[in-house]
Amino acid sequence: MNAPAGTTLSERAARVAAIAAVHADDVDAKSRFPREAVDAMRLERLLSIQISGGLGGEDATVSDVAEICSLIGQSCASAAMVFAMHHIKLSSLVSHGSESDWHLAFMRRVVDDQLLLASATTEGGIGGNLRNSICAIEVNGADCHLQKDATVISYGEYADAILITSRANAEAASTDQVMTVFAKDQYTLERTQVWDTLGMRGTCSDGYLFKGDAPAMQILPKPFAEIAAQSMLATSHLLWSAVWYGIAVNAMARAQSFVRAAARKSPGAPPPGALRLAEASSLLQLLKSNIIAGLREFEAAKADHDRLSSIGFAVAMNNVKIGSSETILTIINHAMLVCGILGYKNGTPYSLGRHLRDAHSAQLMISNDRILGNTSNLLLVHKQDTSLMG
Numbered sequence: 001m002n003a004p005a006g007t008t009l010s011e012r013a014a015r016v017a018a019i020a021a022v023h024a025d026d027v028d029a030k031s032r033f034p035r036e037a038v039d040a041m042r043l044e045r046l047l048s049i050q051i052s053g054g055l056g057g058e059d060a061t062v063s064d065v066a067e068i069c070s071l072i073g074q075s076c077a078s079a080a081m082v083f084a085m086h087h088i089k090l091s092s093l094v095s096h097g098s099e100s101d102w103h104l105a106f107m108r109r110v111v112d113d114q115l116l117l118a119s120a121t122t123e124g125g126i127g128g129n130l131r132n133s134i135c136a137i138e139v140n141g142a143d144c145h146l147q148k149d150a151t152v153i154s155y156g157e158y159a160d161a162i163l164i165t166s167r168a169n170a171e172a173a174s175t176d177q178v179m180t181v182f183a184k185d186q187y188t189l190e191r192t193q194v195w196d197t198l199g200m201r202g203t204c205s206d207g208y209l210f211k212g213d214a215p216a217m218q219i220l221p222k223p224f225a226e227i228a229a230q231s232m233l234a235t236s237h238l239l240w241s242a243v244w245y246g247i248a249v250n251a252m253a254r255a256q257s258f259v260r261a262a263a264r265k266s267p268g269a270p271p272p273g274a275l276r277l278a279e280a281s282s283l284l285q286l287l288k289s290n291i292i293a294g295l296r297e298f299e300a301a302k303a304d305h306d307r308l309s310s311i312g313f314a315v316a317m318n319n320v321k322i323g324s325s326e327t328i329l330t331i332i333n334h335a336m337l338v339c340g341i342l343g344y345k346n347g348t349p350y351s352l353g354r355h356l357r358d359a360h361s362a363q364l365m366i367s368n369d370r371i372l373g374n375t376s377n378l379l380l381v382h383k384q385d386t387s388l389m390g
Helices: 011-029 035-043 062-075 077-096 103-113 224-265 275-300 309-340 353-359 368-378
Strands: 117-120 136-139 143-151 161-169 177-183 187-193 207-215
Touching: 011 035, 011 062, 035 077, 035 103, 062 077, 062 224, 062 275, 077 103, 077 161, 077 224, 077 353, 103 177, 117 187, 117 368, 136 161, 143 161, 143 177, 143 368, 161 207, 177 207, 177 224, 224 275, 224 309, 275 309, 309 353
Parallel strands: 117 161
Antiparallel strands: 136 143, 143 207, 161 177, 187 207
């Protein structure tokens, strides 16, 4: 089946966003999967846009995907984050699975059936340090087996396949990892932790004991170190940032509506909060510029293998995530001050509680302290690029 005829990606995303907006508060209140929004993504065939046209996809760029993340993020952060995390996993397949017949066929399945992909990189004993694994995949002839204590698998119960990391074998070092694709009928999930959180409640990121058996050809042919450095980390920072930008845009819109309503009530007098609104506008532009610069850097680096694997590229992507995750909270705090008690209360046109709670996840996915520690080590051997046009 082809993409919906006569409509752009943005128009298709807008229809998804409209559906997501209707259910966003209920998704948050009940900590439930945003099924309506994900069904709409499938209907609009947005889950396969990143796959090449030769396999039935639409050759969408990471910038295209980021724009959709931001549009859906303005309506429901949980739905947008599900879309972002799916495409982060898909980027690994697109970038590193093209030399494998099995993975090429699987991408065709993603196109045909609009499969939803989940990620299992966290693990009991190492937390969110995705570049380390305790579990090891067992390869026996043509088959493989994996058992993993996955402390977080976002929307794992609702996914059609899981891309999961492990050590390459029982003797491998913790950093010698592979990523394997397991389809839904090839694994079992035993829930070990319940996702009852402050925000991003609809991502349903429960913890599970994962047990999977599949043909060994489903292990991606490239080492996970290469996958992480060249696709997964960069797309994570960029697409997450796009979701956060969407949250900030909607918070800004609510604050602007509040100030306009106040101005109509008192013509000629600057409304309280107008200056805060102007400050928030400046910060929103800064956030947008940060993400756009990161997307341009990534698109340029994809054409240059050395640049994609360079220390400078890693530093740049880390900085995008740090800057975005810190700026969004300041913007929403400004919006809260503008809207006052009506922003603080639930159920008003200016309510910002969900925005604020969702945004607090930004500095924790992956921990900013972990990223800053990584960047500080990189800067010991890397000279910061100071060119304005570099």
